[in-house]
Amino acid sequence: xxxxxxxxxxxxxxxxxxxxxxxxxxxxxxxxxxxxxxxxxxxxxxxxxxxxxxxxxxxxxxxxxxxxxxxxxxxxxxxxxxxxxxxxxxxxxxxxxxxxxxxxxxxxxxxxxxxxxxxxxxxxxxxxxxxxxxxxxxxxxxxxxxxxxxxxxxxxxxxxxxxxxxxxxxxxxxxxxxxxxxxxxxxxxxxxxxxxxxxxxxxxxxxxxxxxxxxxxxxxxxxxxxxxxxxxxxxxxxxxxxxxxxxxxxxxxxxxxxxxxxxxxxx
Numbered sequence: 001x002x003x004x005x006x007x008x009x010x011x012x013x014x015x016x017x018x019x020x021x022x023x024x025x026x027x028x029x030x031x032x033x034x035x036x037x038x039x040x041x042x043x044x045x046x047x048x049x050x051x052x053x054x055x056x057x058x059x060x061x062x063x064x065x066x067x068x069x070x071x072x073x074x075x076x077x078x079x080x081x082x083x084x085x086x087x088x089x090x091x092x093x094x095x096x097x098x099x100x101x102x103x104x105x106x107x108x109x110x111x112x113x114x115x116x117x118x119x120x121x122x123x124x125x126x127x128x129x130x131x132x133x134x135x136x137x138x139x140x141x142x143x144x145x146x147x148x149x150x151x152x153x154x155x156x157x158x159x160x161x162x163x164x165x166x167x168x169x170x171x172x173x174x175x176x177x178x179x180x181x182x183x184x185x186x187x188x189x190x191x192x193x194x195x196x197x198x199x200x201x202x203x204x205x206x207x208x209x210x211x212x213x214x215x216x217x218x219x220x221x222x223x224x225x226x227x228x229x230x231x232x233x234x235x236x237x238x239x240x241x242x243x244x245x246x247x248x249x250x251x252x253x254x255x256x257x258x259x260x261x262x263x264x265x266x267x
Contacts, residue, residue: 005033017079025140025172028078076135081142085124088145088166091153092116092123095164098157099216111209118217121194122224123164129186130169137183139173164224181243184236188251191225194218195258202265215265222258229255 001013003024014028015021019035027033077085096116127143134141145167156163171183195218202214229237229252240248 122221126187129190133183133186184239188225191221195221219262225255
């Protein structure tokens with residue numbers, strides 16, 4: 001489909017919620033395609049006037065406040081992206097349920113919620129780190145599910161090996177080697193940090209089940225970091241190594257050490 005603003009072919013067109021048009025990644029936001037569907041102010045009938053002008057001003061201020069929040073949120077996350085993120089979280093939660101059953105041999109509500117939360121913590125912060133780092137450098141970035149990733153993650157629900165990779169953040173725009181490296185590094189760094197936090201919590205836990213869950217959370221985050229740091233193909237490791245081999249080596253060794261420590265605790 002062609003972008004209705006610049007006319008270029010858009011393999012993944014975005015529909016504007018205001019004017020209903022379809023645009024490429026560069027012109028998906030209303031301000032980038034001279035959107036005519038955005039209301040310029042609200043009509044007077046939209047306000048409730050009770051007891052004079054004071055209440056009118058209060059209602060206008062309140063609506064303006066929520067309008068700013070809504071616009072800010074819409075600027076950070078597109079509607080399509082929110083749907084993809086929600087479906088991704090649901091799939092990861094299902095993997096968490098299967099992991100809880102494998103580890104506890106029962107469907108305990110508390111254990112299931114904790115395992116699901118741990119898996120989501122290894123998935124969402126990683127992708128959001130990529131997204132917000134890319135946006136910090138002025139790039140377009142949105143999360144999208146991938147068919148292969150979804151299938152592999154769904155298969156892992158029934159397998160002993162758990163893989164959580166239903167999608168990834170798509171990035172577009174002009175970027176230097178350093179920018180690409182930093183965007184790629186942000187995800188594994190978050191996982192290494194979370195793995196360290198979970199490992200620390202396991203040391204302070206006096207309840208055996210909680211200790212196991214925290215150790216699992218640490219090893220899962222460390223494994224996600226290690227896997228993404230493999231310098232191959234489209235994985236983060238290839239881009240980080242392309243930018244700075246020292247940062248890659250430090251992060252890779254950190255995740256490897258965390259996995260080794262956690263395996264020692266488990267076995």
